[in-house]
Amino acid sequence: GDSVTQMEGPVTLSEEACLTINCTYTATGYPSLFWYVQYPGEGLQLLLKATKADDKGSNKGFEATYRKETTSFHLEKGSVQVSDSAVYFCALSEGGSNYKLTFGKGTLLTVNP
Amino acid sequence: ETGVTQTPRHLVMGMTNKKSLKCEQHLGHNAMYWYKQSAKKPLELMFVYSLEERVENNSVPSRFSPECPNSSHLFLHLHTLQPEDSALYLCASSQEAGFFYEQYFGPGTRLTVT
Numbered sequence: 001g002d003s004v005t006q007m008e009g010p011v012t013l014s015e016e017a018c019l020t021i022n023c024t025y026t027a028t029g030y031p032s033l034f035w036y037v038q039y040p041g042e043g044l045q046l047l048l049k050a051t052k053a054d055d056k057g058s059n060k061g062f063e064a065t066y067r068k069e070t071t072s073f074h075l076e077k078g079s080v081q082v083s084d085s086a087v088y089f090c091a092l093s094e095g096g097s098n099y100k101l102t103f104g105k106g107t108l109l110t111v112n113p
Numbered sequence: 114e115t116g117v118t119q120t121p122r123h124l125v126m127g128m129t130n131k132k133s134l135k136c137e138q139h140l141g142h143n144a145m146y147w148y149k150q151s152a153k154k155p156l157e158l159m160f161v162y163s164l165e166e167r168v169e170n171n172s173v174p175s176r177f178s179p180e181c182p183n184s185s186h187l188f189l190h191l192h193t194l195q196p197e198d199s200a201l202y203l204c205a206s207s208q209e210a211g212f213f214y215e216q217y218f219g220p221g222t223r224l225t226v227t
Contacts, residue, residue: 004155032212032213041220042220043115043117043119043203043204043205043217043218043219043220043221044156044203044205044216044218045115045217045218046215046216049215089156091156093212094212099144099146099158099161099168099169099210099211099212100158100169100171100212101156101158101212101216102155103155103156104155105153105154105155106155106156
């Protein structure tokens with residue numbers, strides 16, 4: 001079945017540091033890939049997505065590139081802020097009429113001033 | 114504020130109680146979802162409704178009973194729960210059912226079963 005593996009947290013960085021959160025996936029077909037973010041006390045919000053190989057999703061300074069050859073979708077940001085502190089979830093969905101999003105376990109990011 | 118509200122935000126219940134979780138979306142969406150978020154486990158999809166009709170049920174125990182009276186409201190009725198059911202229950206909605214449509218999540222209900 002489908003699965004998503006993302007790096008174990010927590011990740012603690014200083015403000016303006018570079019961020020990479022690794023995500024790899026297993027899927028039978030050609031999934032769409034997503035990063036969701038969950039700020040403290042809130043629900044999940046879609047951060048970015050990519051629907052086919054070599055697509056790059058980007059939003060709020062975050063980027064991730066859909067790499068079919070390495071089955072990866074790593075999240076990157078060049079300079080993090082304190083307000084980026086949150087839990088980040090990598091997810092995939094198969095095509096067609098599948099309603100299901102398969103999530104990773106989440107990575108807690110804490111950014112210190 | 115995503116346009117999806119959930120009540121209550123916190124709930125403590127005994128194993129013999131009956132309670133209900135409520136979700137309301139103000140986005141005009143046609144699909145709604147229930148997810149379970151347990152510590153150190155991936156988010157699990159429980160139920161999907163499209164136009165008030167259940168279209169997905171991921172082998173959820175019968176002690177969880179969903180209800181979708183209209184496209185704006187979704188309930189999760191709980192009875193005779195187990196301590197392992199303690200988790201954050203998230204509701205989401207999307208324009209239509211299916212991965213292509215962005216899901217908007219509520220803040221969740223933190224459930225503790227004692």
